[in-house]
Amino acid sequence: MIDIxxxxxxxxxxxxxxxxxxxxxxxxxxxxxxxxxxxxxGRTESLRAEHKKASKQLGSSREKPPQLVEEMxxxxxxxxxxxxxxxxxxxxxxxxxxxLPNIPHVDVPFGTSEADNVVVRSWGEPxxxxxxxxxxxxLGERLGIIxxxxxxxxxxxxxxxxxxxxxxxxxxxxSFMLDVHAEQHGYKEVCLPAMVKRDCMESSGHLPKFGxxxxxxxxxxxxxxxxxxxxxxxxxxxxxxxxxxxPINYVAYTPCFRREKMSAGADTRGIKRGHQFDxxxxxxxxxxxxxDHELERLVHDAESICQKLCLPYRVVQLCTADLGFxxxxxxxxxxxxxxxxxxxEVSSCSNCGDFQARRANIRYRPRSDSGTQFVHTxxxxxxxxxxxxIAVLESYQQADGTVLVPEVLEHYx
RNA sequence: GGAGGGGUGGCCGAGCGGCUUAUGGCGGCGGUCUUGAAAACCGCUCUCCGGUCUUCCGGAGCGUGGGUUCGAAUCCCACCCCCUCCGCCA
Numbered sequence: 001m002i003d004i005x006x007x008x009x010x011x012x013x014x015x016x017x018x019x020x021x022x023x024x025x026x027x028x029x030x031x032x033x034x035x036x037x038x039x040x041x042g043r044t045e046s047l048r049a050e051h052k053k054a055s056k057q058l059g060s061s062r063e064k065p066p067q068l069v070e071e072m073x074x075x076x077x078x079x080x081x082x083x084x085x086x087x088x089x090x091x092x093x094x095x096x097x098x099x100l101p102n103i104p105h106v107d108v109p110f111g112t113s114e115a116d117n118v119v120v121r122s123w124g125e126p127x128x129x130x131x132x133x134x135x136x137x138x139l140g141e142r143l144g145i146i147x148x149x150x151x152x153x154x155x156x157x158x159x160x161x162x163x164x165x166x167x168x169x170x171x172x173x174x175s176f177m178l179d180v181h182a183e184q185h186g187y188k189e190v191c192l193p194a195m196v197k198r199d200c201m202e203s204s205g206h207l208p209k210f211g212x213x214x215x216x217x218x219x220x221x222x223x224x225x226x227x228x229x230x231x232x233x234x235x236x237x238x239x240x241x242x243x244x245x246x247p248i249n250y251v252a253y254t255p256c257f258r259r260e261k262m263s264a265g266a267d268t269r270g271i272k273r274g275h276q277f278d279x280x281x282x283x284x285x286x287x288x289x290x291x292d293h294e295l296e297r298l299v300h301d302a303e304s305i306c307q308k309l310c311l312p313y314r315v316v317q318l319c320t321a322d323l324g325f326x327x328x329x330x331x332x333x334x335x336x337x338x339x340x341x342x343x344x345e346v347s348s349c350s351n352c353g354d355f356q357a358r359r360a361n362i363r364y365r366p367r368s369d370s371g372t373q374f375v376h377t378x379x380x381x382x383x384x385x386x387x388x389x390i391a392v393l394e395s396y397q398q399a400d401g402t403v404l405v406p407e408v409l410e411h412y413x
Numbered sequence: 414g415g416a417g418g419g420g421u422g423g424c425c426g427a428g429c430g431g432c433u434u435a436u437g438g439c440g441g442c443g444g445u446c447u448u449g450a451a452a453a454c455c456g457c458u459c460u461c462c463g464g465u466c467u468u469c470c471g472g473a474g475c476g477u478g479g480g481u482u483c484g485a486a487u488c489c490c491a492c493c494c495c496c497u498c499c500g501c502c503a
Contacts, residue, residue, distance in 0.1 A: 041463060045472045052472090055484045059431035072483035240460085368442080372460080 001358045002100050004034055004093070017103035020110055020320040030096045037089040044082045051075050098208055102355040104320045105292075105329040111319025117332070118319065123303065124312030126336040131399045135339035136390045137270040139397055140166060146271065158274045165413070166389075169405075170278065172412035173388055174253050177280040177305055181382055185301045187251035187282060192231040194254050195222035200234040203360035205326035205352075215257045215275075224257035228281035229379040233356050236285060240372055241364040247286040247294055251382065254279065271386045272344065278385035284378040285362065288354065291376035292329070295351040299331045302347045302382045308408045311391050312336040314343065328353045331380075335387065339394030344387040349380025 007014050011027055018025050054072060109118050140146025145166025151159040162170050181187040201207040201223050206214060215224040225231060232250055241248070256279050282301060286294045299315060306313040318330040327350035334343035354374035357363070363372040396404040405413050 038463065041472085045463065048473090049471055051483080056431075058483055069483050076483070 001097050001355060002103060003354075003358065004030075004097060007031060008034060014103060017106075018101065020104050020108075021101060021323065022112055022321045023101075025100060026096070030093065030100075033089065033093040033096060037086065037093050040082065040086040040089050044079065044086045047075065047079050047082065051079060095208070098202065098359075101325045102205075102323075102328045102353060104323055105351070105353075108323065108329055109317065109319045111321045114319075114322045116319040117322055118317045120315050120317050120331070122312070122314035123307060124310070124336075126312050126338060129338060129397070129399075133338040133341075133394055133397060134401070135270060136337070136393045139339065139393050139401070139403065140271075142401055143403065145169070155275075157268075159276070160271050160274070168413055169392065169409070170385060170389060172409045173385060173392070174278060174280060175412050176308075176409055177382060178251060178253055180305060180308065181251040181280070181282060181301060185249070185251075185304075187249040187301075190232075190235070190250050190252045192225075192228055192235075192252050192254055194225050194231075194257075196225060196231055196234065197221070198223060199237075200230050203237060204230045204233040204356055205324075205359065206230060209325065212261065213259045215259060225254060226258045227256050227279060227379075227381075228252040228254040229283065232281065232283040232379065233360055233377060236362045237360040239362060241285065241362065241375060243287070243364050243366055246364060246375065247284050247290060250283045252281050252283070254281070270340065270390065272340070272390060274386065280382050280385070282349075282380045282382040285357075286376045286378065287364070287366075288373065288376050291351050291353065291378060294376075295329065295331070295349060295378055298378055298380050298382075299333070299349045302333055302349055302380050305383050305388075306333065306335055306346070309388070309392060309406050311388075311395055313346075318348075324348070324350060326350070326352045326355050328355065333381075333383070335383075335391045337387075337391045337394045339397070340390070344391060346383040346387045346391070347381035350378065352377045352379070 002014060007027060007030055011031055015025070015027050018027075051072065054068075054075075058068065058072065109116065111117065134142075137146065137148070141148070143165070145162060145164050147161040147163055151161045154161070178189055182189045195217070198207060198221065201211075201214065206226060207223075214226060216222070217224075231254070232252060235250070236248070255276055257276050260273065260275065282298055284291075284294050284298060303313065303315065313333055313335045316332045316334060318327075318332060323330055330348060330350040332345050333347040333349070335346045337344050353376050356377045357374040362375050362377070364375050365372050392406060393403055396406060398404065
């Protein structure tokens, strides 16, 4: 959520910042709603002050003149009515604020589509294997490790079953990534609920705007997480963190569920995009001063997985038009998949600034004698599984159709 | 799911209609004393919102949301969570 005070004090800055995303936002309406809310609040509070004072006097005096009591009762009614109006005004304001995306950082390159994203560095060379590399769907079927037909039987299109060494490889990759981040990069491993309450989705920025992409259980009002970012953001909701504890780094494996209105025929082959997938997620709560620096570290931590797996990749900075709702700066990591002949997005690492922290009310105290301040939150995949599995299968395939196991995974297989 | 008990400040724990942001204790911070430390004593210790808003004024907050009342931490209703017992169950 954008700080309403920012909109009050410098609406043009906010407007210009948001417009760089390529959308138009009703800031004037918000400005008006805020004005109205504060007017109502002011009136409510002064009436309440009056009422409170009189009521205290009445309480400490012996006699209770019925005329005065009646007057007080009427005043009370007025306050209740005004209070309701104030509440309505506030929730109208809040619901508008919840729809506003984060303001892109000024350094983020301007763009109008993903075509304007910028490759900032790359590692490794997409090599020529010397034979026609097969796409993973062919490899997977030939090796009997990906069963598309039975996945569809169980759950419909875009579901698959991993079998034998395929399943084993999935598990090996999860363990490997968790171990690297927990043991070498200083993240604390956590195991999280994959179903959460509505509030969690609101804090992370997935609701109210993106409910279409989420799975929801009506009976118990559970929401299925589209990424571990959601429960991780909420881990410290409504807390004031100790300054010395920052940055707090977490790594978590969870399944992820996304409705994704996918057009039939697009990306249908293989396991690149499904309604359920596994992901290892990195997350940081940081001091605002440190968040940009910590984002660089987080990206490097994610990259190191590609390096250890010897998978060529590139790091892409998203332009203003391609930034996610909560993000103010994002780097994607794309890994080369020689079989399907494309760069696959395996990670998206974002600094959300105080956008989520404000929604989730996560603060810290810079000094023991100072007030509280919102922390910054950062998230990034480290990495997203099915696509890493694709890259491994396709990159490690041999001319004879077999697939080698990456050295770092050997003791996990 | 059924029955009973309970949710108060960083923690423990009083208060059960007005003088209560809330007794007391612990912890934390500052001070006195001391060569230093401890002990003892003294003082300070929540958050949010608004007001031409850094130590000023006002408002809100005792699980959450409603209600009764001139007045609610205290009474009523609903919901959530925790504990105990029973049932069910990986």
